[in-house]
Amino acid sequence: MLSACRALLAAVPAELDTGVRRRPVTGDATRTAAWGDPAITLRCGVSRATTGLGPITIDGVSFLTSTRAGITTWTTSDRAVSAAIDVPKAYKEQVYDVNPLVSALLHALPAIPAAPGP
Numbered sequence: 001m002l003s004a005c006r007a008l009l010a011a012v013p014a015e016l017d018t019g020v021r022r023r024p025v026t027g028d029a030t031r032t033a034a035w036g037d038p039a040i041t042l043r044c045g046v047s048r049a050t051t052g053l054g055p056i057t058i059d060g061v062s063f064l065t066s067t068r069a070g071i072t073t074w075t076t077s078d079r080a081v082s083a084a085i086d087v088p089k090a091y092k093e094q095v096y097d098v099n100p101l102v103s104a105l106l107h108a109l110p111a112i113p114a115a116p117g118p
Contacts, residue, residue, distance in 0.1 A: 004081045005031045005044035008108050016040060016101055017094055038088040042102060044109075046084045049075035059103040074099060080110040 012033045014022050020036040033042045052064030055077050062078040075084040085102050 001045050001081050002030065004109055005083075008044050008083070008105060009033050009042075011105055011108060012042065013101065020091075020094070036091070038090055039086075040088065040091060041086045042083060042105075043086070044081065044083045046075065046082050048082045049077055049084075058099050059107075061103040061106045076106060076109070078112055079106065080112050083109060 009030065009032075012022065016035045020040065023034050023036070023039065025032045025034045025041070031044045034040065049064040049066075052066040052073075052075065054064040055062040056065060056074075057063075061076060063074040064077045065075075066073050070089040072087050072089070073084050074087065076082050083106055085099065087099075
């Protein structure tokens, strides 16, 4: 898990959208990246989501979503190592611009193997 998260975070862009630049994080920087103010955060190695709306698939990555305290969390539901993107409501108009950029990065995380057919 840790090596997958390190590889993911090594590939994150300096900017998600115009003016939404990468910033320092508090806590474990080997598993977390942040951009903008208020911060959009990407957390790698989180617990697998079991509840939420979805799955919603963006660029081949499936997510479950939940909203709490003005932050929508998009948690991968099809990756062997789960990741979550926390998007504050301030980015409501940009969410569909930001998520494809992050989704493309999440392809680097191994997918859950498909169940064998009958």
